[in-house]
Amino acid sequence: MSAEPSAAAVNDRPLAIIAGAGDFPPHLASLAVTSGRPVFIAALEGAADPSAFGSAELRSYRLGQLGRLLEELRRREIVDLVLIGGLPRPSFAALRPEASTLKYLPHFARAFRGGDDHLLRGVVSFFEGQGFAVHGPADIAPQMTAQPGPLGRRQASPEQRALVARGFELLAALSPFDVGQAAILADHRVIAIEAAEGTDAMIRRVGDMIASGRLRIAKGDGVLVKAPKDGQDLRVDMPAIGSETLRHVAAAGLAGIGLRAGRVLVGNAAGLAKLADQSGLFVEGVA
């Protein structure tokens, strides 16, 4: 996973984007269309907003319509695909399999038994087993990941960079335990470590501790660090930050964000850079 354009990004074969919730799928679609590549959007019902994809060709699918989706991909002679965006909360109605999907169920029944990571690996192996090539968003549009250096105008101070480096060491030490995509450090120590609660909940927790006076940190202190775990499949499970992350970091009173360059999605980098400048935050990619 590097910031160099991969083969998938430069060739002109048609690309399917299996699109879930959020801003990342339409942003990726727009970059792929601009690159001149034929793009087909498979919008997941209850997650993707079909109106966000402009002029790209688009059809909507329930999760239970996997068989119909595969038929459409084959009819279009599409081999390359990307899965991006949040999944819909599966409802029985959305999952109800059509006849053409029934035969694939045993594969997913096995994958479901092993937890989230196992499920994602199961989804990738399913599409690969069906003859598709699964790419990561960073393969198609490397500019959607954090680049080395500051994203906006503000740069981290040497002290802030040292805190970020310490944070990356912490996340690396946690990686063998399959936990710790993010942490917050301040005042020369570790303030919060993300586990099942997610990054935004962790940031809010620190904000609450600061607001209630339980935690006192100096102005300019306090950094969020975010990086993938070792062995995380960056094709379908790349860590990401967005405008909500920046808003939470600013609201908590932290000074900025350190990201592993090329390994964390930032989506619309220009938009985030503007928000970082407005909020007085540094956001830096670290190689």
Next chain:
Amino acid sequence: MSAEPSAAAVNDRPLAIIAGAGDFPPHLASLAVTSGRPVFIAALEGAADPSAFGSAELRSYRLGQLGRLLEELRRREIVDLVLIGGLPRPSFAALRPEASTLKYLPHFARAFRGGDDHLLRGVVSFFEGQGFAVHGPADIAPQMTAQPGPLGRRQASPEQRALVARGFELLAALSPFDVGQAAILADHRVIAIEAAEGTDAMIRRVGDMIASGRLRIAKGDGVLVKAPKDGQDLRVDMPAIGSETLRHVAAAGLAGIGLRAGRVLVGNAAGLAKLADQSGLFVEGVA
């Protein structure tokens, strides 16, 4: 720090207990008095409840009356002391130094600059520099720490023990970063890691995730692990659990607690064992 009685526990020299908040100070006082040792209680105003100490000799002190406390300890020819219990939230009134305390301020001003751990080390080094011997509660009353094996009737299952062992490995990996006195594991993964928020807040967070359906764990799954960090001064900063911890663990829907034997305070073990049995929790010390 072992479960064997140390020299401090068997000799009959007078012992001063500098007592903060909570049940541990009166419990330790009662065990020390029962052992036949002369005991003097220095109750910190705003923290210790003087009425909880029964017949032991007791005087109350503000933090700013350190000089007066030292004079009293010397008058009584006391060398051995234990600091135990929560500290009062320092108010300016409590800190206002008496004339006899002013000369000690530079020592504490230096210690205050380095954060909590540094402050505790500063307190220990202060008393040692004044000629006192600072003991841990476990030196005086090893029965106040978790003993190896189950505390109550319920024992951990092999699966639960494996999860506890994994948790201790995680805490050991975090130790070089001076963080992680506790963690919660369930469903073969790490659910929460304690940093600045404290153990009880971490347990409540997991309880909230379970109650809201964001996190689903099977009955009998879910363990809290607690252990000191490497290099933690167990004389003044031993991790502890109490009845509140057990109530939070039960309320969150977890199955039990794994503790590093001899290195985590349980206070009144018989009372906790009863509560563990009533709550259907296992609480095990692990050597």
